[in-house]
Structures are given as structure tokens and as C-alpha cells.
Amino acid sequence: MDLGIFPRVVGAKKFESKKMNDRPLLDIRNLKTYFFLPEGVIKAVDNVSFHVGNREIVGLVGESGCGKSVTALSILGLIQSPPGQIVSGEILFQGQDLCKMSPEQLRKIRGNRIAMIFQEPMISLNPLYSIGDQIVEVYTEHYGLSRQEARKKAKEMLEKVQIPSPARRIYEYPHQLSGGMRQRAMIAMALACKPAMILADEPTTALDVTIQAQILELMVELQKLMGTSILLITHNLGAVAEYAKRVIVMYLGRVVEEAPVIPIFESPLHPYTVGLLNSIPKLGSKAIGGKKRLEEIPGMVPGLNDLPEGCYFHPRCSKGREICKRKEPKLFENQPGHRVACWAVREGW
Amino acid sequence: MIQFAVRRIILSIPILLIVATLIFFLMRTMPGGPAVAVLGDYATKEAIEALEKQMGLDRPLGVQYADFLGSLVRGDLGKSIINGRPIAPEVGRVLPYTLQLAFSSLLLGIILGIPMGVFTALRRNAFFDYFGRTLSLAGVSIPTFFMGILLMLLFSIQLDLFPVMGAGDSSDLRDTLYHLFLPTLTLGLMMTAYITRTTRSAMLNVLQEEYVRTARAKGLPERIVIYGHALRNAFIPIISFIGVYAIILIGNSILVEIVFSRPGLGKMMIGAIKQRDYITLQSVMVVYASLVVFINLLIDLSYGLIDPRVKYE
Numbered sequence: 001m002d003l004g005i006f007p008r009v010v011g012a013k014k015f016e017s018k019k020m021n022d023r024p025l026l027d028i029r030n031l032k033t034y035f036f037l038p039e040g041v042i043k044a045v046d047n048v049s050f051h052v053g054n055r056e057i058v059g060l061v062g063e064s065g066c067g068k069s070v071t072a073l074s075i076l077g078l079i080q081s082p083p084g085q086i087v088s089g090e091i092l093f094q095g096q097d098l099c100k101m102s103p104e105q106l107r108k109i110r111g112n113r114i115a116m117i118f119q120e121p122m123i124s125l126n127p128l129y130s131i132g133d134q135i136v137e138v139y140t141e142h143y144g145l146s147r148q149e150a151r152k153k154a155k156e157m158l159e160k161v162q163i164p165s166p167a168r169r170i171y172e173y174p175h176q177l178s179g180g181m182r183q184r185a186m187i188a189m190a191l192a193c194k195p196a197m198i199l200a201d202e203p204t205t206a207l208d209v210t211i212q213a214q215i216l217e218l219m220v221e222l223q224k225l226m227g228t229s230i231l232l233i234t235h236n237l238g239a240v241a242e243y244a245k246r247v248i249v250m251y252l253g254r255v256v257e258e259a260p261v262i263p264i265f266e267s268p269l270h271p272y273t274v275g276l277l278n279s280i281p282k283l284g285s286k287a288i289g290g291k292k293r294l295e296e297i298p299g300m301v302p303g304l305n306d307l308p309e310g311c312y313f314h315p316r317c318s319k320g321r322e323i324c325k326r327k328e329p330k331l332f333e334n335q336p337g338h339r340v341a342c343w344a345v346r347e348g349w
Numbered sequence: 350m351i352q353f354a355v356r357r358i359i360l361s362i363p364i365l366l367i368v369a370t371l372i373f374f375l376m377r378t379m380p381g382g383p384a385v386a387v388l389g390d391y392a393t394k395e396a397i398e399a400l401e402k403q404m405g406l407d408r409p410l411g412v413q414y415a416d417f418l419g420s421l422v423r424g425d426l427g428k429s430i431i432n433g434r435p436i437a438p439e440v441g442r443v444l445p446y447t448l449q450l451a452f453s454s455l456l457l458g459i460i461l462g463i464p465m466g467v468f469t470a471l472r473r474n475a476f477f478d479y480f481g482r483t484l485s486l487a488g489v490s491i492p493t494f495f496m497g498i499l500l501m502l503l504f505s506i507q508l509d510l511f512p513v514m515g516a517g518d519s520s521d522l523r524d525t526l527y528h529l530f531l532p533t534l535t536l537g538l539m540m541t542a543y544i545t546r547t548t549r550s551a552m553l554n555v556l557q558e559e560y561v562r563t564a565r566a567k568g569l570p571e572r573i574v575i576y577g578h579a580l581r582n583a584f585i586p587i588i589s590f591i592g593v594y595a596i597i598l599i600g601n602s603i604l605v606e607i608v609f610s611r612p613g614l615g616k617m618m619i620g621a622i623k624q625r626d627y628i629t630l631q632s633v634m635v636v637y638a639s640l641v642v643f644i645n646l647l648i649d650l651s652y653g654l655i656d657p658r659v660k661y662e
Binding site: 076078107108109110111112115116118120123124125126127128129130137138141142173175189 | 558559560562563564565566567568569570573578581582655656657658
């Protein structure tokens with residue numbers, strides 16, 4: 001059954017069953033994406049489950065190499081194979097399992113219903129195509145528009161992302177635009193078909209600090225306008241605190257904590273999340289007095305091909321006990337909506 | 350673009366000047382000098398002096414050099430020592446044969462090499478890739494004269510399909526193509542091998558690029574991703590290498606002209622060497638050098654057609 005059969009008017013809302021209303025737009029269940037390399041199997045995404053609701057902004061945070069990007073690429077079916085492969089799990093998008101779709105079915109969803117914004121617009125845009133042409137392609141492919149109609153739509157889209165004089169910019173090439181403008185063009189391309197879901201993979205990391213806020217503001221503005229959901233993949237915790245409704249924390253391919261944004265910043269449970277938050281420089285009395293040093297998480301992130309037994313975080317964890325070395329902690333719901341995978345929290349050490 | 354072309358042509362004048370100078374002085378370092386080269390080791394002193402005077406070799410070197418450059422500027426390539434006929438018209442007569450051969454081989458190399466390079470890149474490490482790579486390694490390694498003889502044995506002797514030698518009647522297109530086939534195949538297969546290898550590695554590089562992933566994330570069909578977004582970017586390194594290969598091609602065309610007894614610059618050059626006709630030799634070398642400079646000019650101009658970042662200012 002599809003949500004789309006119900007008329008989207010306010011009055012109709014009470015007739016929708018509670019269950020259907022709650023069905024998330026994107027529901028990832030036990031996703032495992034492994035890379036089979038000569039050196040061994042890399043478990044980049046290891047049994048990850050989370051969901052993103054309609055019109056929801058969810059932050060996916062963690063250090064580089066924790067599997068954030070691989071998760072996003074798995075959703076789009078863009079894992080390079082070989083060596084990568086989705087080993088098991090389900091990726092339900094509007095109730096349909098993307099993992100079971102044929103490449104052709106999945107292609108029709110990519111860029112149309114689910115779009116992606118990449119980290120570095122300079123290298124993510126094709127240097128030999130004008131930005132207009134790169135947006136036009138999306139329309140000619142998914143909407144079957146003529147080039148002329150598509151060009152008109154592309155111009156409208158550039159206007160929406162607030163690129164000045166779009167009629168001229170449409171003919172310009174990526175190298176002729178500034179970093180911020182390039183990312184705006186990238187956003188225009190991603191939003192072209194009014195997708196239900198945007199995967200934003202570090203959308204501001206490569207930009208100047210002054211531009212970062214502008215781009216995020218723009219994304220959120222358009223998100224509200226179009227009713228899109230966003231999976232905001234980032235290590236910029238400030239951006240997450242500002243815009244996300246819920247936060248998912250990943251460490252070495254596993255989800256270690258998941259909670260609404262306020263609890264995660266006010267009372268983080270997992271020692272890794274605590275460490276992440278403590279390593280943000282803060283302004284305030286403690287910092288000004290010079291009494292408190294910026295904290296860091298001790299130790300190194302182990303290589304994905306050299307993972308410890310049990311909880312992956314135990315070698316760096318101050319609360320670690322014997323069981324952490326042996327047995328992997330499963331996610332459990334500590335408070336409604338706040339899930340964490342930690343023995344210390346579970347056992348109340 | 351036209352302005353750029355004109356400027357590049359002007360800039361190539363110093364290059365040609367240096368090449369002509371090098372050729373001129375190299376010729377003068379032949380043991381005993383050109384006159385001895387012509388008359389042989391047992392010529393009398395008087396005979397040598399008389400010939401040197403006749404050839405203007407008794408004049409100071411600077412005068413000879415200025416005279417040589419002056420003639421070149423006027424398009425005068427001098428007169429053959431052997432028969433006294435002007436060289437320029439002879440070059441004009443044989444040059445089309447060499448150009449025909451060079452361009453048809455290059456075309457064959459591009460038509461076969463680029464698709465093969467793309468396919469081997471897409472089937473990386475699969476059977477077709479190993480097969481294609483082995484074949485192109487062979488193509489690069491087998492000397493052209495040997496390849497020419499092999500093809501001649503197969504197509505002319507065993508199958509009796511194509512002629513062994515000559516260029517045919519130049520006014521008859523069918524006859525020209527008929528005679529062009531085997532020499533083109535010989536050089537073209539070598540070019541195919543080179544271009545396949547280059548295309549394969551260029552494609553493998555480009556396929557790793559972020560913008561190819563973006564193209565896929567947009568939901569474009571694989572056909573457009575590969576032949577639009579990826580291959581177009583791969584063309585930039587491919588074209589640079591084709592410029593280098595064209596020079597290798599010209600060098601090898603000399604051998605092919607000899608093997609197939611085709612008229613052409615190469616045959617003219619080898620003839621000049623055999624007859625110790627150093628004026629002809631010197632002129633043909635200058636023509637070859639100009640050809641290489643011209644190809645490089647074409648390569649530089651073609652970048653602008655595919656890469657908007659290239660500016661001709």
C-alpha cells in the first residue's frame with residue numbers, strides 16, 4: 001500500500017491509521033555493507049538500523065571512516081562492486097526495499113526521489129559541462145523534458161538556490177564559479193526533481209566558514225519549502241545542533257547512540273558521544289580562565305581491518321570493563337527515543 | 350581561436366629554425382664532408398675541390414648557413430646533388446602519399462583503439478581485459494617492419510587479397526584505397542595498440558572521479574555516465590598522448606614505406622641516404638620536422654574543443 005493514495009488534506013488526517021502515519025520515509029534495517037579486499041573483509045557498515053521520517057532532518061555524525069558516507073552510498077546503490085557489497089539488510093524507502101530493486105528501478109529513484117549532495121563541489125561537478133547542462137540532464141532523464149524546457153526549469157532552480165543572474169550562470173562552467181556558488185549549483189541539481197529525500201554528505205566541509213552557514217540555511221529553507229527529508233552527514237556538530245531533529249552517532253560502522261537532538265547534547269550517554277562533544281572548543285568561563293583544556297578522546301581509531309573484539313570503543317573507553325572486551329553491546333532504549341549501545345549505561349556502572 | 354592558431358604558428362618559427370640549424374650542422378659533421386660522401390673515399394683531391402666549389406661548399410660556413418635558411422624561407426629546398434632537379438616539387442609529389450598513410454593509420458587507431466580502451470577499462474581484470482591488454486602489448490612490441498611483412502604474407506601471399514607494393518593510380522580512389530589497405534593496417538594496428546592502452550588507463554582514472562559518482566547519483570543511465578561524463582574527460586589525456594604517438598607514427602611510416610615500396614617522404618629519405626644526396630636528405634628532414642610541429646599545433650588547438658578551462662588568449 002502506498003501513502004500517496006490518501007489525499008493530503010488536513011481533514012483526511014484522522015482517517016489515516018496511526019501505523020501508516022508513523023511509517024518512516026526511509027527505514028534502514030540491519031544494513032551490512034562490506035568491502036572484500038585482499039587484506040581481508042572491511043565491515044564499513046555493520047548492522048546499522050535507523051530511520052528518517054517525512055520532512056525530518058536527521059544528523060548522522062562520527063569521525064571520518066566511521067561508515068557515514070558508505071551508508072549514504074548504500075542507500076543509492078552506488079557502492080562500487082567489487083570490492084563493495086551490501087551483504088544483508090533492508091533499505092525501505094516509502095515501503096519499498098531498495099536492496100531488492102533492479103539496477104534500472106534504482107536508477108529511476110536516484111536523483112529523482114532520493115538525491116545526494118556531495119562534499120566537494122569542485123570535484124563533484126563535471127569540469128567539462130556547464131552547470132546548466134548538468135542540471136538539464138536531471139530533467140531530461142527523469143521528467144523526459146526537451147532540452148529547451150529543461151533549460152527553463154534549470155534556470156528557475158538556479159534562482160531558487162539564489163545564484164545571481166541565473167540566465168548567464170547557466171552557461172558557466174564549474175571553474176568559473178566560487179566554492180559557495182558551486183555548492184549552490186550542486187544543491188540545485190539535487191533538488192531539481194523535488195526529491196523526498198536528500199542525502200547531504202558533508203555538504204559544507206569544503207567551504208569557507210562564512211559560506212557554510214549560508215549553505216545550510218539555504219538547504220533548510222528549501223527543505224521546508226519542498227517538504228524534503230534530509231540525512232545530514234557531517235562531523236560539524238554545531239550544524240547538527242542547529243538544524244537536526246534527531247542525531248545518530250556512528251563509530252566504526254556501528255550505530256552507538258541515537259536520540260533526539262536535545263538529549264544528545266544535554267545528556268549524551270555513550271562514552272564516545274561524550275568524547276565527541278567534549279572535543280568541541282567552547283567559549284565560556286571555563287575556557288577563558290584557561291583552567292580547562294580542550295578534551296580529546298584518548299587513543300587512536302583502530303583500522304577497520306583490525307577491529308577489537310566486543311565493543312569497538314573499549315580500548316579508548318574509560319568505563320570499559322571485562323565484558324566490553326568480549327561481547328558487543330546491542331542498542332537498547334534507555335529512554336523513549338534515546339537508544340545507546342553501551343554496557344556501562346545498560347548495567348548502570 | 351584563429352588568433353591563437355596564428356600565434357602558435359608564429360611561435361613555431363623559432364622551433365623550426367632550431368631544427369633546421371641542427372640539421373644543417375649535423376650534415377656538415379659527416380666524415381670528410383659532403384663532397385667525399387658523394388664521390389667516395391678514393392676520389393682525387395682535385396675532383397673533391399671542384400665538386401665543393403660547384404656545390405658552394407668552399408664558401409665560409411656562415412654564408413652557407415645564411416644561404417640555406419634564406420632558401421628555406423622562400424620555400425626553396427635546393428637541388429638534388431644526384432640529378433640536379435629541384436627538391437621542392439619532388440617533396441610536393443610524394444608528401445600526399447605519406448600524409449594519406451599517416452592520417453588513415455591514425456584514424457584506424459582512433460576508431461579501434463578508443464572503444465577497445467573503454468571496453469577493457471569497463472571489464473577490468475576480466476577475460477576481455479586480459480585479452481585486450483595482451484593484444485595491445487603485442488601491438489606495441491612488434492616492430493612495424495615485421496608486422497608489415499607478416500600482414501603481407503597473410504593477405505597478399507596466402508590469401509592474395511591485396512597488393513604487395515606500390516601506391517596504385519593516384520587518380521583512381523578505389524585503386525588508391527586498395528593499395529593503402531595493408532600499409533594502413535600495419536601502422537594502424539600499432540596505433541590501435543598504443544591508443545587502447547592510453548584510453549584504458551585514462552578511463553580507469555576518470556571512472557574513479559567524484560563527478561562520475563555524481564552523474565550516477567543523478568540517476569543517469571550508465572551509457573551517458575560512461576560515454577558522456579567519463580569518456581569526455583578521458584579525452585584530455587588521450588589527445589595529449591595521440592600527439593606523441595603521431596610522432597612515433599611518422600617515424601614508423603618510413604619503415605612501412607620501405608617494406609611496401611610505397612612512394613613517400615620516407616622512401617625519398619632512404620633513397621637520399623643510399624645515394625649520399627645530403628641536400629635532399631637535409632630538406633626531407635626539415636619537412637618531417639615541420640610535420641611534427643604542425644601535428645602539435647593541431648593537438649593544442651583540439652584541447653579547446655573539449656575543455657572549457659583552456660583559454661586561447
